[in-house]
Amino acid sequence: MSEEIQKDFIRIRNVSKHFGDFVAVDNVDLAIGRGELFSILGASGCGKSTLLRMMAGFETPTAGTIEIDGVDVTALPPYERPVNMMFQSYAIFPHMNVEKNIAYGLRKDGVANSEIAKRVDDMLGLVQLGDFRKRIPDQLSGGQRQRVALARALIKEPKVLLLDEPLAALDKKLREQTQFELMNIQDQLGITFVVVTHDQEEAMTLSTRIAVMDKGRFLQVGDPKEIYEYPQSRFVADFVGTINIFEGSVTEASDKTITVNCPDVTAPIRALHDADIDVDVGQAVCIAVRPEKIFISHEQPEDDEGVRVRGVVDDFGYLGNLSLYRIRLENGRMIQVSRQNRRRSVKRFVEWEDEVWLSWRPRSAVVIVGDD
Amino acid sequence: MRWQRVTVAIPYLWLLVFFLLPFAIILKISLADPVIAQPPFTPTFDAQGGLSVTLDNFLFLLTDKLYAITYLNSVLMALAAMLLCLLLGFPMAYGIARAAPQTRSLLLLLIVLPFWISFLLRVYAWMGLLNNYGVINNVLMWLGLIDQPIQFMYTNFAVFIGLTYSYLPFMILPLYATLERMDLDLIEAAQDLGASRTQAFWDVTWPLARAGVIAGCLLVFIPAMGEYVIPYLLGGPESMLIGRVLFDEFFVNRDWPLASSVAIVLLLLLVVPIVFMQRNEAKLEEVE
Numbered sequence: 001m002s003e004e005i006q007k008d009f010i011r012i013r014n015v016s017k018h019f020g021d022f023v024a025v026d027n028v029d030l031a032i033g034r035g036e037l038f039s040i041l042g043a044s045g046c047g048k049s050t051l052l053r054m055m056a057g058f059e060t061p062t063a064g065t066i067e068i069d070g071v072d073v074t075a076l077p078p079y080e081r082p083v084n085m086m087f088q089s090y091a092i093f094p095h096m097n098v099e100k101n102i103a104y105g106l107r108k109d110g111v112a113n114s115e116i117a118k119r120v121d122d123m124l125g126l127v128q129l130g131d132f133r134k135r136i137p138d139q140l141s142g143g144q145r146q147r148v149a150l151a152r153a154l155i156k157e158p159k160v161l162l163l164d165e166p167l168a169a170l171d172k173k174l175r176e177q178t179q180f181e182l183m184n185i186q187d188q189l190g191i192t193f194v195v196v197t198h199d200q201e202e203a204m205t206l207s208t209r210i211a212v213m214d215k216g217r218f219l220q221v222g223d224p225k226e227i228y229e230y231p232q233s234r235f236v237a238d239f240v241g242t243i244n245i246f247e248g249s250v251t252e253a254s255d256k257t258i259t260v261n262c263p264d265v266t267a268p269i270r271a272l273h274d275a276d277i278d279v280d281v282g283q284a285v286c287i288a289v290r291p292e293k294i295f296i297s298h299e300q301p302e303d304d305e306g307v308r309v310r311g312v313v314d315d316f317g318y319l320g321n322l323s324l325y326r327i328r329l330e331n332g333r334m335i336q337v338s339r340q341n342r343r344r345s346v347k348r349f350v351e352w353e354d355e356v357w358l359s360w361r362p363r364s365a366v367v368i369v370g371d372d
Numbered sequence: 373m374r375w376q377r378v379t380v381a382i383p384y385l386w387l388l389v390f391f392l393l394p395f396a397i398i399l400k401i402s403l404a405d406p407v408i409a410q411p412p413f414t415p416t417f418d419a420q421g422g423l424s425v426t427l428d429n430f431l432f433l434l435t436d437k438l439y440a441i442t443y444l445n446s447v448l449m450a451l452a453a454m455l456l457c458l459l460l461g462f463p464m465a466y467g468i469a470r471a472a473p474q475t476r477s478l479l480l481l482l483i484v485l486p487f488w489i490s491f492l493l494r495v496y497a498w499m500g501l502l503n504n505y506g507v508i509n510n511v512l513m514w515l516g517l518i519d520q521p522i523q524f525m526y527t528n529f530a531v532f533i534g535l536t537y538s539y540l541p542f543m544i545l546p547l548y549a550t551l552e553r554m555d556l557d558l559i560e561a562a563q564d565l566g567a568s569r570t571q572a573f574w575d576v577t578w579p580l581a582r583a584g585v586i587a588g589c590l591l592v593f594i595p596a597m598g599e600y601v602i603p604y605l606l607g608g609p610e611s612m613l614i615g616r617v618l619f620d621e622f623f624v625n626r627d628w629p630l631a632s633s634v635a636i637v638l639l640l641l642l643v644v645p646i647v648f649m650q651r652n653e654a655k656l657e658e659v660e
Contacts, residue, residue, distance in 0.1 A: 153565075
């Protein structure tokens with residue numbers, strides 16, 4: 001991202017929200033840049049929707065301020081904010097047809113009829129609903145309803161579009177297709193999108209950056225690759241994608257590599273760590289390895305830099321593009337491994353109870369310090 | 373299959389026995405002449421087997437202005453009570469629909485609770501409240517707001533209050549049913565798109581509550597139109613409503629044919645708004 005882009009287009013400063021004793025959002029601080037497609041990712045009840053509703057103006061923060069484009073909007077009612085929202089339920093007015101739904105925001109602003117007609121046409125074109133303009137919401141499919149909701153929220157050209165689980169109600173195929181449509185539209189209009197989702201795949205494909213949220217706090221904010229490859233906490237590592245986590249204690253530490261003894265894994269694990277992580281010998285750490293970073297082979301691998309362990313095949317599953325394996329180590333610990341099915345073959349790569357070797361490179365292992 | 377037919381047949385049978393048959397009898401009586409006999413009207417077929425019917429009773433309703441005025445009074449009174457019920461009932465239904473689920477059932481119970489006491493007793497209770505020496509006058513005098521009791525009883529006002537009080541639950545319940553089902557996101561969506569709270573109400577809540585409003589209005593208007601007990605107990609000589617006229621024609625004047633024609637016209641008057649509203653509903657659906 002180049003320098004002249006406004007980095008704190010949305011500025012959330014120390015925002016908290018309490019409902020009685022329950023702390024929904026706990027002292028959150030965040031800056032979102034202009035034109036970003038930012039996702040807030042978390043399980044249900046983590047406070048992500050509350051945060052979004054505070055940006056929209058449906059909830060007032062217990063503490064903290066929210067600024068949009070340099071203007072403090074914390075005390076503004078929803079109808080005075082330069083923000084529009086796409087609801088999870090889509091909230092399409094059932095008593096108005098597609099056209100009237102989309103025009104509603106402009107009507108409320110007192111825009112001239114000719115102007116409204118023109119902009120509604122543009123929007124209908126953008127979301128490809130031109131043929132459905134006179135339909136009432138009951139006569140639309142889920143995907144069409146989603147597009148009506150999107151068009152209705154975009155027509156006022158808000159500075160920020162808030163999307164609450166925008167794709168959750170669609171089936172898988174449609175969801176994938178719509179993801180790319182959303183990204184195209186965002187790119188075309190240059191409006192800043194803030195998406196709330198519980199679906200990590202959705203967050204990964206859509207976003208320029210992701211904030212992972214749990215118990216009202218942000219655990220990590222970063223681009224999808226950072227979140228996936230460099231999780232800073234056990235929760236993030238576990239929540240985003242699948243991962244094998246081994247607890248252990250540091251036996252050797254240098255600038256770049258550490259060696260960890262994990263009771264679960266028979267061999268000592270060597271791992272490359274970021275220079276900014278400070279670890280001492282004897283310290284308890286976690287080592288996390290993604291299933292696709294682990295190699296599986298029948299013969300003992302040559303590479304002696306990395307980790308090599310023996311196990312037997314406990315179970316496996318064929319997914320088409322890749323296969324998942326569950327490997328049981330001698331001490332009973334299960335390790336998940338995935339392997340791309342590069343070769344076209346109906347023959348199985350391994351059978352149940354086959355003896356196999358697992359190996360991974362030191363740079364593939366993530367070092368996690370701390371408990372959360 | 374057979375059971376299905378039986379269950380479908382039951383409501384039709386009910387309508388036949390308790391509505392269509394009595395209606396036919398009333399219609400037959402309304403076309404007869406009054407006589408001092410048992411029964412007090414002429415038979416539909418004379419001794420020779422010829423048809424003997426007359427429209428005299430209906431013509432009489434047209435010639436005597438009293439009836440037209442009474443019908444009009446009743447329509448106005450029922451409309452006024454309906455409007456006040458709507459005005460009071462809408463915020464109440466809205467409040468109940470938005471209350472926490474536990475309090476919601478309690479509030480609904482409170483709305484229905486008066487039905488546990490006989491309707492007649494409740495109207496009598498209003499006599500105790502509205503009396504010259506009743507609770508309301510006593511309180512007003514004690515507060516020093518008035519020094520003479522206000523004449524509430526035996527006025528149109530008392531009838532109006534009585535009708536509103538008695539039929540309010542019939543307004544609240546259907547309104548509650550529609551408001552409770554409404555998706556709250558819709559109101560937030562309207563506000564998000566630039567509508568103030570008031571605008572969001574008129575743009576979203578009100579049109580979506582229309583089915584409940586219509587049902588509630590019909591449920592209040594129809595029984596209020598023909599109400600007999602409330603005008604009889606709370607109203608004075610000025611509150612001549614059609615229910616009272618009907619009663620008097622039947623039991624005081626013993627003019628069954630005239631009373632029957634009064635009833636038939638009342639029924640027609642009630643059918644008109646229902647048909648009108650249904651037409652309106654169908655038309656609105658077409659437009660959208």
